[in-house]
Every structure is written in C-alpha cells, then in structure tokens.
Amino acid sequence: MSTNNLAETTAIETVAGVGTVDLAKSTVRDLNQALHDQHDEMNIQEWEVLNPKGHHNIAVGIDQKLKIDIRGPAGYYCAGMNKEAEVTIHGHTGQGVAENMMSGLVRVKGNASSAAAATAHGGLLVIEGDAGSRCGISMKGVDILVKGSVGHMSCFMGQAGVLAVCGDAGEALGDSLYEAHIYVKGSVKSLGADCIEKEMRAEHIEELTELFERAGVTDQDPRDFTRYGSARQLYTFKVDNAGAY
Amino acid sequence: MSEKRKYMTEPRESATFDRSTMSEIRRAADTGIYDIRGAGAKRKLPHFDDLLFLGASMSRYPLEGYREKCNTSVTLGNRFAKNPIELEIPVTIAGMSFGALSAYAKEALGRGASAVGTSTTTGDGGMTPEERGQSTKLVYQYLPSRYGMNPDDLRKADAIEVVLGQGAKPGGGGMLLGQKITDRVAQMRTLPKGVDQRSACRHPDWTGPDDLEIKIKELREITDWQVPIYIKVGATRTYYDVKLAVKAGADVIVVDGMQGGTAATQDVFIEHVGIPTMAAIPQAVQALQEMGMHRKVQLIVSGGIRNGADVAKCMALGADAVAIGTAAMVALGDNDPKWEEEYQKLGSTAGSYDDWHEGRDPAGISTQDPELMKRFDPIEGGRRLANYLRVLTLEAQTLARACGKNDLRNLEPEDLVALTVESAAMARVPLAGTSWIPGQQPF
Numbered sequence: 001m002s003t004n005n006l007a008e009t010t011a012i013e014t015v016a017g018v019g020t021v022d023l024a025k026s027t028v029r030d031l032n033q034a035l036h037d038q039h040d041e042m043n044i045q046e047w048e049v050l051n052p053k054g055h056h057n058i059a060v061g062i063d064q065k066l067k068i069d070i071r072g073p074a075g076y077y078c079a080g081m082n083k084e085a086e087v088t089i090h091g092h093t094g095q096g097v098a099e100n101m102m103s104g105l106v107r108v109k110g111n112a113s114s115a116a117a118a119t120a121h122g123g124l125l126v127i128e129g130d131a132g133s134r135c136g137i138s139m140k141g142v143d144i145l146v147k148g149s150v151g152h153m154s155c156f157m158g159q160a161g162v163l164a165v166c167g168d169a170g171e172a173l174g175d176s177l178y179e180a181h182i183y184v185k186g187s188v189k190s191l192g193a194d195c196i197e198k199e200m201r202a203e204h205i206e207e208l209t210e211l212f213e214r215a216g217v218t219d220q221d222p223r224d225f226t227r228y229g230s231a232r233q234l235y236t237f238k239v240d241n242a243g244a245y
Numbered sequence: 246m247s248e249k250r251k252y253m254t255e256p257r258e259s260a261t262f263d264r265s266t267m268s269e270i271r272r273a274a275d276t277g278i279y280d281i282r283g284a285g286a287k288r289k290l291p292h293f294d295d296l297l298f299l300g301a302s303m304s305r306y307p308l309e310g311y312r313e314k315c316n317t318s319v320t321l322g323n324r325f326a327k328n329p330i331e332l333e334i335p336v337t338i339a340g341m342s343f344g345a346l347s348a349y350a351k352e353a354l355g356r357g358a359s360a361v362g363t364s365t366t367t368g369d370g371g372m373t374p375e376e377r378g379q380s381t382k383l384v385y386q387y388l389p390s391r392y393g394m395n396p397d398d399l400r401k402a403d404a405i406e407v408v409l410g411q412g413a414k415p416g417g418g419g420m421l422l423g424q425k426i427t428d429r430v431a432q433m434r435t436l437p438k439g440v441d442q443r444s445a446c447r448h449p450d451w452t453g454p455d456d457l458e459i460k461i462k463e464l465r466e467i468t469d470w471q472v473p474i475y476i477k478v479g480a481t482r483t484y485y486d487v488k489l490a491v492k493a494g495a496d497v498i499v500v501d502g503m504q505g506g507t508a509a510t511q512d513v514f515i516e517h518v519g520i521p522t523m524a525a526i527p528q529a530v531q532a533l534q535e536m537g538m539h540r541k542v543q544l545i546v547s548g549g550i551r552n553g554a555d556v557a558k559c560m561a562l563g564a565d566a567v568a569i570g571t572a573a574m575v576a577l578g579d580n581d582p583k584w585e586e587e588y589q590k591l592g593s594t595a596g597s598y599d600d601w602h603e604g605r606d607p608a609g610i611s612t613q614d615p616e617l618m619k620r621f622d623p624i625e626g627g628r629r630l631a632n633y634l635r636v637l638t639l640e641a642q643t644l645a646r647a648c649g650k651n652d653l654r655n656l657e658p659e660d661l662v663a664l665t666v667e668s669a670a671m672a673r674v675p676l677a678g679t680s681w682i683p684g685q686q687p688f
C-alpha cells in the first residue's frame with residue numbers, strides 16, 4: 001500500500017508538510033507501512049502520531065531520517081530496530097522501546113518499561129523518566145541516558161555502548177558484563193557477577209560530557225558519576241569461577 | 246592351564262560402569278569441569294528405526310515406482326505471510342551458526358540446498374554474505390543473543406525463525422569457546438576477540454507466549470508481513486509448546502528432538518534433557534489437530550534424521566517437512582575416515598569426533614582456522630550435499646509409492662507399525678502384528 005492509497009482512505013493527513021496518522025482512525029499497520037514507504041518516496045519527513053493509546057509496535061523498522069512525534073503513551077517495542085529516525089514519545093512507553101536500534105535517536109518523555117534498548121547496536125536512547133528492569137540488556141553499542149533510575153538486572157550481558165543513569169540502579173547491575181560502560185550518579189543496590197566499580201578517568205568524563213551534549217542534558221556534571229565495568233573474570237571459562245556460573 | 250586360571254571367568258565389564266562412563270569419571274576427576282562437546286545425544290533412544298511401513302498389497306494399491314508421480318513439494322508459511330516459502334523437497338537445512346561452522350561450510354550448505362530447491366537457515370551469529378548469496382531461500386534465525394541481528398538482514402530473509410530452544414539443549418543457551426572467536430566472528434557478535442562466549446538462553450525483551458505474540462507482530466510489521474515466521478522449540482512439553490506457538494501467531498513450527506545436534510554444550514545436557522524426536526511428533530500433531538491447524542501451520546521436525554526412511558516416517562506421523570543438521574555436516578565431509586590419522590591425534594576417531602567447539606576440525610568445516618578452512622571446497626561440498634538431499638527424497642518417494650501415496654504428505658500414521666512397545670507408545674502406532682497402541686487402548 002502506498003501513502004497515496006492511504007491518503008485516500010484518510011489514514012494520513014498532511015498538514016504543512018507534516019504527515020499525521022491518527023491511530024483512533026487507522027491501524028498500526030497503516031502507520032508503519034506509510035513510514036516504510038518513505039524508503040522510496042521520501043516526500044514527508046516529519047510525522048505525528050495521534051492517539052497512540054499504548055498500541056504496540058508503533059514506528060518499528062524505520063530506516064530513514066524521519067522525525068516522528070508520538071503524542072501519548074506507546075506499548076511494546078516502540079521504535080524497535082530504528083535506523084536513522086528521530087522518534088519522540090510524549091508519554092510513557094512499554095517493554096523494549098528502541099529494541100535492537102541501529103542508529104538514530106529515540107526520546108521517551110515519560111517512563112520506560114523493562115528491556116529498554118535491548119540488544120541495540122547503535123544510536124541514542126534518552127529516557128527522561130525512570131526505566132524498568134533490564135534496561136540495556138545485551139546492549140551492543142547503543143548509548144542510553146536515563147534521567148531517572150533503572151530497575152534490576154540493567155545492562156545484563158552488556159557488550160558495548162554506554163548506559164548512564166542519573167538516578168539509582170537496582171539489583172545486579174551489569175551482571176555478566178562484557179565491554180559496555182556503565183555510569184551511575186546515585187546508589188547501586190547491588191552489582192551483578194563480574195561487574196565492578198572502576199576509576200573515572202579523563203576519557204570517561206569526556207565520554208559522559210559528550211553523551212550529555214548529544215542528549216541535550218545540561219543539568220548534570222559527569223564528575224558526580226561513578227563508573228562500573230567488567231572485571232573480565234568470566235571471559236574465559238575457569239573451574240575456579242564455578243560458583244559464579 | 247593352572248587350576249586357578251581354569252575356574253576364572255572372563256573379565257566382565259559393568260553395564261552400569263561401562264568404559265565410557267568410567268573414562269568420564271576419570272576426566273571429571275582430572276579437570277574439575279564438565280564435558281562440553283558438539284553433536285546430539287549418543288545414547289540409544291527409541292527412534293525411527295523402531296518403525297516400519299506397511300507396504301500396499303491386497304487392501305492397498307501401490308504406485309509404480311518409476312512411472313507415477315509422487316509429489317515432494319511443500320509450501321511453508323501461508324497462514325499470514327504474503328510470500329510463503331515454496332520448497333521442492335521437504336528436507337531443509339537446519340540453522341547452524343557462522344562461528345560454529347566456517348564461512349565456506351555455510352556457503353556449501355547454501356549451494357547444496359539451492360541446487361535441489363530447498364531452504365537453508367542462518368544461526369547464532371548472524372547472516373553472512375556468502376550464505377545469503379548462495380541460498381535461494383534463506384531462513385534468518387532470531388535468537389536470544391541477537392548477535393549480528395539487524396533490520397537490513399531481517400528484510401533480506403525469506404523467512405524468520407524465532408528460536409526458543411534446540412533439542413540438544415532445551416532450556417540452554419549457546420556456547421562458542423574463545424578459540425573460535427576470530428576477528429570476523431568477534432566483529433559480527435560485537436564481542437572481544439577470544440572470549441568464551443555464552444549466548445543467552447532467554448530472549449532479552451519478552452517472556453511468555455503473550456509477549457511473544459507482540460514480538461512476532463513486531464517482526465511482521467518490520468518486514469511488512471511479507472515473510473513467514475517460524476517458531477523453533479526443543480522437544481520437551483511439545484503438546485503445550487505447539488499450542489502456545491500457534492496462539493502466538495507462528496506460520497510454521499519447528500520441533501527439534503533430543504537427538505538433534507548442537508555446535509557445543511554440556512554432555513550432561515545433551516544426554517539428559519528433552520524427549521526423543523519420535524515422541525515429539527504425535528504430541529505436536531495432536532496439538533495442531535485440536536486447534537484445527539494441522540497443515541495450516543506447518544510442522545518441521547528435526548533431530549537425528551539420516552535417510553529417506555526417517556523423512557518418510559516423520560511425514561507419515563504428520564510433519565510437513567524435516568530439517569537436518571548433523572547429516573548435512575557429514576554429507577559435506579565431516580568425520581570422514583580420510584582424516585582418521587588426524588582424528589586420532591585429537592584423541593578421537595572418524596565417526597566419533599564431536600569436539601566441534603574446539604575449532605580444530607580436520608575436515609575444515611566446524612572451524613575458523615584459516616589453514617583448516619582451506620581444506621574444504623564449498624563447491625564440492627555443495628555438490629555432495631545436493632546429492633545427499635536427492636537420495637533422501639528418492640528414498641522417501643520410494644516408500645510413499647509403496648504405500649500407494651502420490652504425495653509425501655499423504656503418508657499417514659496408518660501406514661506405520663512399531664517394533665517395540667516403547668516406540669508404539671511414543672509414535673502412537675500399533676505394535677507390529679497387533680492392534681495395540683500402548684497408552685491409547687488397553688492391551
């Protein structure tokens with residue numbers, strides 16, 4: 001289905017160059033197809049999604065530099081596998097927001113449920129509220145900035161990228177961590193297996209400063225943060241570590 | 246002969262403490278760590294050899310062996326997908342990761358499968374260009390680790406297989422030891438080179454069938470509902486798993502029995518978790534039938550399939566297609582006696598070599614070592630695999646025609662009998678010469 005067909009079925013209205021899809025009138029399928037059609041057409045770069053009402057899979061699989069504003073709460077996997085697009089959720093979001101994101105920017109104005117940016121390979125996720133459990137689970141290169149706190153098991157098996165938390169972190173932070181960098185300003189309930197506190201060196205201050213800049217965060221000082229990383233003791237299987245497996 | 250010797254009995258090996266068991270005790274005592282290996286369960290299990298076909302005679306009409314057609318093609322994934330997969334033969338190549346296998350071996354699998362019109366499958370570790378290039382139909386696995394997972398490859402796939410488990414290790418994750426994490430493998434998995442990599446056993450962003458339903462919709466949305474979505478489970482509580490998989494929206498369900506091979510896991514896992522392939526099929530078929538979904542959601546069965554008789558038996562029990570892993574590796578040349586001397590040096594012998602995780606495979610298939618890899622020619626490997634797949638198909642057709650069937654999928658449980666009480670109970674077909682199906686009717 002092309003956007004033209006959709007326009008005929010009133011799924012999309014274009015006002016001053018902004019494509020508007022009202023999910024009270026059209027389906028998530030219509031919306032995603034219209035966004036995917038931009039891959040060939042690229043005639044509407046700005047989009048607004050009305051009445052998201054917690055629908056799942058909104059704006060998934062986008063691979064163009066679109067700007068998408070979702071006016072309300074979204075369900076699971078919002079902006080999943082995003083490439084290049086800038087997606088803002090003006091509300092809370094469900095499980096797996098920006099899961100497996102490759103590039104682009106996803107911003108959640110409210111709170112995010114569990115598994116935010118799970119396995120994401122690149123791009124930036126900014127959560128202005130709190131994030132639930134397993135934030136950044138198996139992350140593979142994404143940068144995540146949480147202005148509030150994160151739940152338990154965050155950054156589990158984190159492979160690459162940065163997780164910065166301006167609030168507190170729950171239990172078992174960074175369990176079985178590979179090479180992801182974790183920064184927390186507040187308290188950490190407990191560290192997971194093979195995750196340790198590490199020295200904050202100049203390059204880490206720089207990394208955080210740069211992240212704050214990209215995320216548009218101006219009220220944080222990188223020096224207030226503590227760094228956590230992998231002790232790399234579980235990297236090769238050793239009998240002496242049996243208790244940790 | 247001395248008096249003492251005359252009355253001495255032959256040394257007797259314990260059936261409980263046999264040689265292999267005792268050597269494992271010694272190995273455990275030496276190293277303090279469990280045994281990790283590749284391949285599937287090696288113990289004797291009730292299997293397809295315990296089933297026989299009842300050829301046609303007076304009450305059934307056979308088909309002419311070389312004259313009358315016996316269809317082998319099958320369509321997979323026409324429940325929701327716009328572009329279902331059309332296979333010319335019902336034998337597919339199971340998912341085996343790039344990492345576990347060399348890029349050349351993956352290429353050969355693609356060549357062989359494409360030559361006979363069937364599909365091949367990626368694995369933990371992502372899609373390689375070699376494999377995509379050589380496979381006309383490629384199934385892309387969506388695994389808990391999500392190594393190399395990206396939307397571009399997802400859109401290049403002809404089908405997506407959400408992997409919940411494998412028959413060799415239901416409930417277990419993957420394992421790739423440091424020796425095999427070369428630069429290329431490390432880069433595809435975003436890991437430091439040389440680490441022992443443990444892939445997760447649970448998906449990171451969903452738990453349970455209700456979440457999975459949403460996850461599957463996400464994958465469909467990303468791919469615009471074009472390609473079929475499979476769900477792969479290791480055979481355990483197959484009846485319930487299949488019901489939940491249908492509910493979650495699968496187009497195709499893959500059930501992998503405990504004989505199924507793996508690249509690497511603990512021996513204790515391989516030998517002691519899961520149920521035999523033969524026992525899983527009737528459970529899966531019952532679940533599908535009860536939901537009115539048999540043949541609508543297709544069933545692919547794997548785990549220990551070796552010849553056309555196994556293929557035909559799976560289909561007679563209600564499968565739509567089968568998948569092979571270990572047999573495909575053997576067809577490519579793995580465990581070939583021509584490398585015997587080298588297998589001996591590794592403390593093994595051709596036919597028993599299963600240390601695929603160590604990356605020292607003399608046949609150059611389950612390795613990332615550039616020198617060993619060179620031993621394997623993907624064109625020749627592809628040719629051998631295609632030949633083998635043709636034989637499986639011809640054999641299955643032979644049996645189907647003998648039962649009077651002009652389509653492999655017309656084979657039915659009624660064409661089978663069992664040789665043992667166990668196999669009769671598991672396969673739910675009568676013990677040969679009786680009408681007794683244990684568990685279904687009283688004796």
Ligand SMILES: Cc1cc2nc3c(=O)[nH]c(=O)nc-3n(C[C@H](O)[C@H](O)[C@H](O)COP(=O)(O)O)c2cc1C
Nearest residue numbers: 339340341342368369505506508548549569570571
């Ligand atoms: C070397 C090797 C690697 C495998 N890698 C994967 C994998 O990455 N993902 C997966 O779902 N199954 C994997 N499997 C399991 C196969 O997909 C399949 O379930 C199994 O091989 C079928 O049993 P069979 O080997 O007896 O034919 C692997 C199996 C082998 C032998």
